[in-house]
Amino acid sequence: MAAENTMVIAGAGIAGVHAAESLRAEGYQGRVVLMDRDRQMPYDRPPLSKEWLTDDTDEASMLLRDPEIYGKLDIELKLGVEVNDIDPVRKTITAKDGSSYDWEKLLLATGSKLRTLSIAGDDLQGIFYLRRMADAVAMKQHMQHVNEVVIIGAGFIGAELASSLRKLGIDVTIVERSSYPMEAVVGRDISASLLNLHDRHGVNVILNDSVVQFNGESTVEEAITAEGRRLPCQAVMIGVGATPNTVVSHPQLEAEGGYAVNEFGETSIPDIYAAGDCTLWPYRGTPIRVEHWDHAVNHARTVAQNMLQPRSTPYTYTPYFWSDQHGSRFQYFGHAKQWSKTVLRGSLESHAFTNFYLDDQNRVQAAFIANQPKNALPVRRMIKQQKVIDPEALADETIALKKVPQKSVMNNT
Amino acid sequence: MPQSEGIDPVLNDAYMYVCSSSELEEDDLFECEIGTETIVVGRGEANVYAVQGICSHAHAELVDGELDGTCLTCPLHFACFDIRDGSVLEGPAEAPLQVYKAIEADGSVWVSKERG
């Protein structure tokens, strides 16, 4: 039955760990139970496609926190526990092994799950998806005996993997279904510039094609594409996107396209909250899903505050992600499904620019920054403030970003 | 200048010249190297301070961040540090920044070659 003074968190990923810590930071004295189906101590994910592959790093350096922290903060970490069932009346959550946990409030922080492909021959060895530490360990081990790799999907994970493998001197071919990868997020010009970067770093990118078959004895030896290309390879990495992981379900829990939460992180069931990749949350009134690290951290912190002080703190962070590819650093702020115009500040050729996505009133909705980290904080402010900006001044690098004229929108115009 | 404590950096090779005082206005940041160490020098609330120039969280140059008063924000995941003593004011960073002594003398900014 409902346990007074117990907060249970399902998922000890980025959001789960930060939520548990925030409960303590906010002075919560009750029990904090943090559970995960993984058996490893909670680890960080972004380095798995980056430093983990290229550097001589061990699993310990991937940990999100020093293992002693959980004891110090009196966070009961339950590893190897896969939960799937909730009873909102009795206020319990049940795991596959039959164990059951009572809660006063529950936080769902189950992250995303990878989209998978069903391709003939995909049971061969050497074919990888990357989400968990275990995937990354197996991948790194296999890479020691590999000269050629095929990557399916030129999204951020695929691109980062390509960059890491090139650094190791491995031949990389990316097979991508579209003609402009990530065009919907960054626009055609930026997509082309990302392709150009791959080209400069010796990645062979095949567009408008898809892998339909793998051949090999026991380990993959070649990938065959729809257009009839035969790509020799000793490993394949698949990065074709993710969907919200809403395995913990209940008929009253709205979970279409992610656990639906309001600005306080409340789901459709009282006392059940959700945070991070698994949620569909309101950004300026529109429900969106964000699968990024910074959002998971800040969302979890804010939702934890609301678990303690109901409806005290609306979540208003500007979505953000970064990506490291071929020695370049990309940062993206905001959210824009469509835009009226884009303004380029800097040069695409030199891969040092900031591309702004403006609405019809010339307010910055989003921005993609390539190798101009100095612009990050001013850009974040611009998106937060939603002032009308002069596009010409914005494009002019002789005018400091902070000095670009901005004015508030008049409501009566 | 209160921080110079009477040291004449020109005569004291424990210090390295960073920039002229006028180049470092309030909230400005300036990066320099001492040996293999990257250091960021900033002027917060009129005084000059110096801390390690690479964030203690992941890899980002703090000179690309912002100094607001004495709070130094990282441009990658936005950790905040107190530039006076390197302490973490806001995560995700956990480790404090190494601090270097910075002084102003004769219209120039100097930083000590040794930590602390």
Ligand SMILES: Cc1cc2nc3c(=O)[nH]c(=O)nc-3n(C[C@H](O)[C@H](O)[C@H](O)COP(=O)(O)OP(=O)(O)OC[C@H]3O[C@@H](n4cnc5c(N)ncnc54)[C@H](O)[C@@H]3O)c2cc1C
């Ligand atoms: C390889 C890789 C690279 C990335 N690089 C970047 C990057 O450069 N920049 C960026 O902004 N973002 C990046 N991301 C995305 C970022 O890591 C995620 O947005 C972030 O991890 C989301 O946090 P979360 O807590 O919501 O989910 P997760 O961190 O995925 O945590 C969810 C946890 O829930 C557990 N779980 C799931 N179901 C159950 C269950 N039924 N019972 C118990 N436990 C369960 C899982 O085991 C997992 O530990 C990357 C992700 C990956 C995989």
Ligand code: FES
């Ligand atoms: S690198 Fe500075 S906060 Fe992460």
